[in-house]
Amino acid sequence: MSDPTIGFIALGMIFVGVLTGYPMAFTLLFIALVAGLAGFGEQVFYLLTYQFFGLMRNTTLAAIPLFLFMGYVLEQSGLMDRLFRALRMMLGRLNGSLYLIVLIVAVIMAAATGIVGASITVLGVMAAPIMQKCGYPTRMSAGTLAAGGTLGILIPPSIMLIVMGPVVGVPVADLFTAAIIPGLLLGGVYVAYTLFRSWLNPALGPPMTDDEVASTSMSHKLYELAVGVLPVLVIIGFTLGVIIFGIATPTDAAATGAFASFLLALGYRRLTWAKFRLCAHRTLEATAFILFLLAAANFFGAVFAKLGSAQVLTEYLASLPLGPVLMLIVMLAIVFVLGSPLEWIPIVLVVVPIFLPTVETMGFDPLWFSILVAVTLQTSWLTPPMALASYFLKGVVPNWSMGDIYIGMLQFVVLQLVVVGLLIAFPQLVLWLPAQT
């Protein structure tokens, strides 16, 4: 049996192994070890320690716990709740206003955390009861909350982009800059879609009643907006600004952002000792499972490459009689199909490196390609069978049926694919902003 064949068998075993529901980090670790031993013997042992220790010394990835901590502190501080209420008082009379408000908060939240689970949980807790009370239909509400929550994976500081940077060999700061317009475009498309649907059919988004709106004065609204919202925006803007303008590394910026968020939450007197401890514990849990899976997938990717399987796949891809655009669509379709049962981590660390040589041969800009992959991977959160977003949503709104949540989310998957199409047709949407800094 040739080495590349071993790699393909290993890939197949991983697919089956992952689908059993056993934690995939350990499945990857074991199968990579066995495949490596079968292919090139004891060298796999050096590869294992080398890959793990290499990851442990990666200062860029060290931004992950810092951004996670920042996100959890901002989540626990209840600042998003304040933002939500302020916006609601201002925009309440519009048809479908709650969709708009949810999406605005979602974009800000995405820029604050990049933790999809936290975003959906917070949005669901805040908005779902109000949406139900106002007579918003379940499917559209669920879809908006889930799709808004997943913006965090794209809008910087995105954990996925931090991981993608070293894999594709593009600075994380460039990826962050390039993701801004596509992220806002996605948010804008969601807003346009939900408001247009509510305008066509007002039953989809009944406005607030007059006495609800009249119960608060204009000056109070403005005060809430200023005190509740501005400091958060300043911190987020500053954190992202120093990264995007290349003043500080993402890790430096993440640490200062985390520190500033902590001071802000203290200033609002929202941070108790118990909440602080909870933030630290959650940060540890999330850091551990993300990075341990990253280390395992990274090890598997290295074994797979050393076996030569990656190269066989690459050569096969290159030999296909496809034009560049069709080739791109085939690669993104593979990401789309694999994204749902797997997770973004194995996709970014195992699948994307297989595509990279083809990307270079075809003359695609790696920055553009990375963002296309990132937007495509967003769909994996909303597409059954995995559809992780639905679990978070169901967790906070138990009375919504899983079926309604799925149907509600699928319309947003279509919107995401439309945006992928736009980005393919107009690469400048991705590439223009990075060229400016």
Added chain:
Amino acid sequence: MSSDDRRLALMLRVIAILDMPARWVGKLTAWLIVPMILALVYEVFFRYVLNEPTIWAYDITYMLYAAMFMLGAAYALQTDSHVRADFLYNMLPVRYQAGIDAFFYILFFFPALAIFTWLTWHYAADSWQELERIPTSPWMPPIYPLKSVMPATGILLLIQGVSEVLKSLYMLITNERFRSQ
């Protein structure tokens, strides 16, 4: 109390004891985020404001970050935070879930982690023997403490793995979901 009940009670006690190392190490490790933030904020201030960067901040950063995710891995196993593709798994009855877990712990987890621990043990031991330092850093800090984190992670995961197998066994016997105390 029947003998079955006594056996289950004993099992729970053993599980509680086996859960301790990962939990305590995890809860302690969680606080490393604080020195990590402070070290970097200090560095940012001295580098960008006073233009006097430290020579130690980056080494400290990856050391703390690596210790966090490695030593936290067993704690994440205890809280069942490691990612599962569980859309099929969730449809199965409790006994089948427990069976799948027990099967993969014994077949995949223990061999892989035993090899990991054995390899990294020697990796760290060699480093201790040479009192190895990092040549690429101007600070040249000793690296053996960081390398020791690797076998420590392996051992913590192995202990936690035994506890998880016992939990699966408990679920197989009682047909009830295990709730950690």
